[in-house]
Amino acid sequence: MSDSYPASEAEISARAKALESLLVEKGLIGTDAIDKAAGAYESDIGPMVGAKVVARAWSDPGFKEQLLEDASAACARLDVGGMQGEHMVAVENSEQVHNVVVCTLCSCYPWPVLGLPPNWYKYPQYRSRTVMEPRKVLKEEFGLDVDESVDIRVWDSSAEIRYLVLPERPEGTEGMSEEELASLVTRDSMIGVGKPRTPEG
Amino acid sequence: MSDSYPASEAEISARAKALESLLVEKGLIGTDAIDKAAGAYESDIGPMVGAKVVARAWSDPGFKEQLLEDASAACARLDVGGMQGEHMVAVENSEQVHNVVVCTLCSCYPWPVLGLPPNWYKYPQYRSRTVMEPRKVLKEEFGLDVDESVDIRVWDSSAEIRYLVLPERPEGTEGMSEEELASLVTRDSMIGVGKPRTPEG
Amino acid sequence: MNGVHDLGGMQGLGGVDVEGNEPVFHNPWEKAIFGTMLATMGQGMYNLDEFRHGIEVMSPAHYLTSSYYEHWLETIEKNLIEKGIIDRDELDARTQEFLKDPAAPVPQREDPELAESLSRLVRSGASTRREVSAKPQFEVGDRVRTRNVHPRGHTRLPQYVRDKQGVVERVYDAFVLPDANAHGEGENPQYVYSVRFEAEEVWGDSAEPREVVYVDLWESYLEPL
Amino acid sequence: MNGVHDLGGMQGLGGVDVEGNEPVFHNPWEKAIFGTMLATMGQGMYNLDEFRHGIEVMSPAHYLTSSYYEHWLETIEKNLIEKGIIDRDELDARTQEFLKDPAAPVPQREDPELAESLSRLVRSGASTRREVSAKPQFEVGDRVRTRNVHPRGHTRLPQYVRDKQGVVERVYDAFVLPDANAHGEGENPQYVYSVRFEAEEVWGDSAEPREVVYVDLWESYLEPL
Numbered sequence: 001m002s003d004s005y006p007a008s009e010a011e012i013s014a015r016a017k018a019l020e021s022l023l024v025e026k027g028l029i030g031t032d033a034i035d036k037a038a039g040a041y042e043s044d045i046g047p048m049v050g051a052k053v054v055a056r057a058w059s060d061p062g063f064k065e066q067l068l069e070d071a072s073a074a075c076a077r078l079d080v081g082g083m084q085g086e087h088m089v090a091v092e093n094s095e096q097v098h099n100v101v102v103c104t105l106c107s108c109y110p111w112p113v114l115g116l117p118p119n120w121y122k123y124p125q126y127r128s129r130t131v132m133e134p135r136k137v138l139k140e141e142f143g144l145d146v147d148e149s150v151d152i153r154v155w156d157s158s159a160e161i162r163y164l165v166l167p168e169r170p171e172g173t174e175g176m177s178e179e180e181l182a183s184l185v186t187r188d189s190m191i192g193v194g195k196p197r198t199p200e201g
Numbered sequence: 202m203s204d205s206y207p208a209s210e211a212e213i214s215a216r217a218k219a220l221e222s223l224l225v226e227k228g229l230i231g232t233d234a235i236d237k238a239a240g241a242y243e244s245d246i247g248p249m250v251g252a253k254v255v256a257r258a259w260s261d262p263g264f265k266e267q268l269l270e271d272a273s274a275a276c277a278r279l280d281v282g283g284m285q286g287e288h289m290v291a292v293e294n295s296e297q298v299h300n301v302v303v304c305t306l307c308s309c310y311p312w313p314v315l316g317l318p319p320n321w322y323k324y325p326q327y328r329s330r331t332v333m334e335p336r337k338v339l340k341e342e343f344g345l346d347v348d349e350s351v352d353i354r355v356w357d358s359s360a361e362i363r364y365l366v367l368p369e370r371p372e373g374t375e376g377m378s379e380e381e382l383a384s385l386v387t388r389d390s391m392i393g394v395g396k397p398r399t400p401e402g
Numbered sequence: 403m404n405g406v407h408d409l410g411g412m413q414g415l416g417g418v419d420v421e422g423n424e425p426v427f428h429n430p431w432e433k434a435i436f437g438t439m440l441a442t443m444g445q446g447m448y449n450l451d452e453f454r455h456g457i458e459v460m461s462p463a464h465y466l467t468s469s470y471y472e473h474w475l476e477t478i479e480k481n482l483i484e485k486g487i488i489d490r491d492e493l494d495a496r497t498q499e500f501l502k503d504p505a506a507p508v509p510q511r512e513d514p515e516l517a518e519s520l521s522r523l524v525r526s527g528a529s530t531r532r533e534v535s536a537k538p539q540f541e542v543g544d545r546v547r548t549r550n551v552h553p554r555g556h557t558r559l560p561q562y563v564r565d566k567q568g569v570v571e572r573v574y575d576a577f578v579l580p581d582a583n584a585h586g587e588g589e590n591p592q593y594v595y596s597v598r599f600e601a602e603e604v605w606g607d608s609a610e611p612r613e614v615v616y617v618d619l620w621e622s623y624l625e626p627l
Numbered sequence: 628m629n630g631v632h633d634l635g636g637m638q639g640l641g642g643v644d645v646e647g648n649e650p651v652f653h654n655p656w657e658k659a660i661f662g663t664m665l666a667t668m669g670q671g672m673y674n675l676d677e678f679r680h681g682i683e684v685m686s687p688a689h690y691l692t693s694s695y696y697e698h699w700l701e702t703i704e705k706n707l708i709e710k711g712i713i714d715r716d717e718l719d720a721r722t723q724e725f726l727k728d729p730a731a732p733v734p735q736r737e738d739p740e741l742a743e744s745l746s747r748l749v750r751s752g753a754s755t756r757r758e759v760s761a762k763p764q765f766e767v768g769d770r771v772r773t774r775n776v777h778p779r780g781h782t783r784l785p786q787y788v789r790d791k792q793g794v795v796e797r798v799y800d801a802f803v804l805p806d807a808n809a810h811g812e813g814e815n816p817q818y819v820y821s822v823r824f825e826a827e828e829v830w831g832d833s834a835e836p837r838e839v840v841y842v843d844l845w846e847s848y849l850e851p852l
Contacts, residue, residue: 006467009429014500015475016431018493019482020438020508021500028445028487030513034437037444037520041436042426045524086527087574104410104560106454107470112527116426116436120418122470124687128412131562132777135610141418152613156410158558159594159618160530160577207692210654215725216700217656219718220707221663222725222733229670229712231738235662238669238745242661243651246749287752288799305635305785307679308695313752317661321645323695325462329637332787333552336835342643353838357635359783360819360843361755361802404638406631406687413629413779414684459639462631463691550831554638565790565831606775606790 041116049080050113050164051185054196055178057090058169068092071164075113085112085162091155092166093192098146099165100138100192102130103157110162114187121191131156142193165192172199242317250281251314251365252386255397256379258291259370269293272365276314286313286363292356293367294393299347300366301339301393303331304358311363315388322392332357343394366393373400403455404552406462410562411605432471434508439474441516444523448481450530451584455556456480530578532591538621540595544570545627548597548619556584559623563615566603567627571616572596579620592621628680629777631687635787636830657696659733664699666741669748673706675755676809680781681705755803757816763846765820769795770852773822773844781809784848788840791828792852796841797821804845817846 007015023029053075057064067074071088075081081088088110091099103109104127109117120126129137134152138144146152155163167189173181176199188194208216224230254276258265268275272289276282282289289311292300304310305328310318321327330338335353339345347353356364368390374382377400389395409415427433443453456477457465465473482488500506540546550565551557558580574594582590596616601609634640652658668678681702682690690698707713725731765771775790776782783805799819807815821841826834 007472009431010501010504011497012469012472012475013429013431014497014504015479015493016434016438017500017506017508018496019475019479019488020434021496022488022492023438023442023482024509024511026487027511028447029438029441029511030516031508031510032512032514033517033520034434034441036517037440037524038427038433038437040521040524042433046426081527082525083523083527086529087531089572104562105408105558106457118421118424119470120420123419124409124412124466125415125418128409128415129418131410131615132413132605132608133610134613137418141420148611150612152610154613154615156560156615156617158560159574159620161574161594161596161618208697210656211726211729212722213694213697213700214654214656214729215722216704216718217659217663218725218731218733219721220700220704220713221659223713223717223721224663224667224707225734225736227712228736229672230663230666230736231741232733232735233737233739234742234745235659235666237742238665238749239652239658239662241746241749243658247651282752283750284748284752287754288756290797305787306633306783307682317651319646319649320695321643324644325634325637325691326640326643329634329640330643332635332840333638333830333833334835335838338643342645349836351837353835355838355840357785357840357842359785360799360845362799362819362821362843404636406637406639411629411777412631412687413777414631415687462637462640463688466688467692552636552638552830552833554833605777608777608779 041111045082045112046115047113047185047187047190048182049115050110050187050190051182052178053078053080053113053164054166054185054190055182057166058173058181059178064166067166080112082112084108085110087160088113088162088164090164090166091153093168095150095168097151097153098192099153099155099163100130100134101155101157101163101165102127104128104131105158108157108162110164113164114190118187130154138193142188144194165190167196170196170198242312246283246313247316248314248386248388248391249383250316251311251388251391252383253379254279254281254314254365255367255386255391256383258367259374259382260379265367268367281313283313285309286311288361289314289363289365291365291367292354294369296351296369298352298354299393300354300356300364301331301335302356302358302364302366303328305329305332306359309358309363311365314365315391319388331355339394343389345395366391368397371397371399403458403554403556404561405458406465407458408561410560435471435474435478439478440520440523442478442482442487444520444528445516447485447487449583451556451578451580452481453477454580455584458556530589531575532578532589534576534591534593538573538593538595540570540573540593540621540624540626542570542573546570546595546597546624547627548623549625551623553581555581557581557623559619560617562604563597563599563617563619566599568597568599568603568617570595571598574618577620579622581620581622594618594620595624597624628683628779628781629786630683631690632683633786635785660696660699660703664703665745665748667703667707667712669745669753670741672710672712674808676781676803676805677706678702679805680809683781755814756800757803757814759801759816759818763798763818763820765795765798765818765846765849765851767795767798771795771820771822771849772852773848774850776848778806780806782806782848784844785842787829788822788824788842788844791824793822793824793828793842795820796823799843802845804847806845806847819843819845820849822849
């Protein structure tokens with residue numbers, strides 16, 4: 001079946017259904033189990049989880065310290081963790097340093113805090129270029145201008161450690177609640193290809 | 202036109218005809234000129250030319266010496282030379298050394314002595330593997346068993362020098378005429394992926 | 403394996419295609435494939451390294467012309483067939499049926515126990531960290547050189563940082579070695595290190611200024627300098 | 628350019644497909660494309676390095692899924708369009724006509740003068756060797772290291788022998804530098820060397836025993852050791 005490509009959507013769909021059907025008929029999987037587990041990434045596991053973690057770090061110096069020391073333990077305090085995020089490391093952006101995360105070999109990504117990766121993170125263009133020309137990629141592809149004076153650190157997720165970028169807290173957010181702060185934290189800012197929103201919007 | 206692939210043969214054929222037609226109509230090319238020049242590689246430029254060169258080297262020690270010293274000059278004595286063989290180098294096989302030629306970056310090949318390359322020489326499999334596992338490629342893909350005691354030299358034609366392998370003269374060919382010897386010399390033996398035929402066949 | 407999946411530093415692939423308001427799954431089969439991965443890998447029918455390697459052995463042309471979830475489908479099929487759980491002919495025949503009747507439903511089956519265990523997997527993960535008795539060979543600050551190796555099988559040492567000098571930035575715990583675990587050779591856990599490479603070391607004159615790359619590497623990928 | 632055309636050492640591409648009694652051209656369009664290359668490059672509409680680079684900038688997926696002469700067609704079209712000799716819309720429109728009527732003939736035109744000059748080109752070639760006043764920087768036996776460079780444009784320094792040590796085996800004459808000539812930057816001729824690399828230096832533990840690789844490299848690709 002897989003000798004001609006690109007395969008049509010119809011073919012992929014049929015193959016996926018055939019595989020699922022056979023496994024169901026053999027009593028090896030349950031359709032409810034699959035739907036429920038996959039559905040979790042459509043509902044409660046996504047960038048809003050990471051946003052909560054970041055907002056807490058912005059609000060609570062003790063939590064931030066722990067997050068940078070042992071991100072998995074800090075996240076566990078917020079009941080955050082799980083598959084593809086068993087061992088998380090948070091890397092902090094500052095005026096001197098900008099961090100950006102990539103996986104050149106496949107598409108490793110911290111699921112418990114960001115959900116499943118967007119297509120651009122999984123496809124060859126971002127994966128090939130980010131380790132070689134991060135400044136150019138950030139500027140040309142994401143409109144993020146990282147000043148020449150700022151060091152760029154690229155994290156290639158080649159093992160089972162998952163990286164979360166702790167973005168800089170935007171100015172003008174003094175006195176904001178954690179919930180308000182979380183609404184400023186974007187998925188892209190936690191990958192390192194964007195900045196958080198500013199209070200003005 | 203070129204955004205979807207693989208392109209069909211019909212599309213390639215139509216594009217080739219369209220290109221040729223436009224160039225003809227603009228008075229930039231002549232169809233007779235194209236047919237004649239391309240046709241030369243279907244008729245008199247091919248491995249039989251290289252075979253003559255090899256047979257002469259087997260028969261004439263002085264010629265062989267010149268061939269190994271300056272292959273282009275030696276070939277010119279036989280009125281052999283031309284495009285994609287302006288600067289040829291012959292490398293000699295022996296009991297101790299086996300040479301094999303490849304072009305990892307495209308498909309450089311000594312046209313004046315071998316004609317145009319076969320598809321396998323131009324496609325990714327041979328080009329990728331020959332520089333890394335020549336012994337394995339020769340054995341598995343060409344049935345040529347190069348003894349462990351023999352050094353393998355791989356020549357990657359990355360510039361404008363073109364390499365011709367001078368194969369070992371088969372045993373039992375004493376007293377043969379140049380013409381008889383030439384009939385034993387195969388294309389593959391001059392690339393280094395085969396041996397010449399033996400007199401028995 | 404020096405495959406086309408090992409993309410770091412490749413040029414000529416074009417621009418990054420960012421989709422606005424991208425859904426988690428673009429269609430039902432993406433979700434079905436994702437769920438099938440969870441249920442099959444989650445029950446230990448194959449491991450994560452076998453899953454990844456199954457994608458790497460796709461032909462480069464196929465890899466580059468197919469979608470992400472098609473990669474997943476390829477490797478799930480391949481692994482389940484290799485393990486004898488699914489039969490290739492059976493799968494092809496059933497695929498033909500769904501091609502003829504795309505609206506045909508997938509048979510439904512409830513499995514509360516599996517639902518519970520997958521939910522636990524999603525929430526708690528499946529760590530590949532392992533205890534080892536040995537001490538780490540390297541310390542933070544150690545200068546190392548990555549090995550020049552070109553294994554035919556699975557590895558997590560990207561080509562762009564092979565045979566290059568770096569400095570150990572962090573020492574992590576020991577983890578299952580993908581090079582062994584992808585090929586039924588056991589877990590062979592080793593320490594993992596975050597190694598810092600200066601862009602100049604990796605890319606020479608083509609490096610951007612003020613850039614460093616951190617790559618997570620298993621101990622056997624490294625030699626002391 | 629770190630493109631997919633730079634294939635040395637890539638794995639997973641499968642077996643070599645040897646065709647028995649292979650014809651020089653498999654069909655009329657292969658011959659037409661070959662002849663069109665001769666007539667257009669032969670008249671100086673573009674140079675060999677521009678021709679090669681036009682293939683390298685094909686998308687990797689396209690490169691791997693298309694035939695050799697389709698590569699040629701791509702780069703001839705691209706070069707002639709870039710030089711303003713052919714118009715893209717005109718070409719597409721004419722292609723549509725031939726798709727609708729595949730049996731339509733190509734208009735014939737005799738050009739004895741061109742026929743003569745192409746015949747001369749085939750028999751005499753078009754050397755890119757150039758005289759330079761400088762002496763070669765390296766001698767036979769010199770140990771050299773290839774540079775670690777990743778130019779975005781055309782180069783003939785394959786990735787698998789970058790940042791590696793070798794020994795100068797032969798000193799050739801000076802030739803037009805592809806890196807410059809492919810981009811309208813002049814001929815910039817430099818000496819070319821055949822550099823010998825031990826397989827162990829290139830492939831590490833993955834090397835076959837008793838193998839050496841010779842690669843022809845321009846002087847600026849090399850540094851003295």
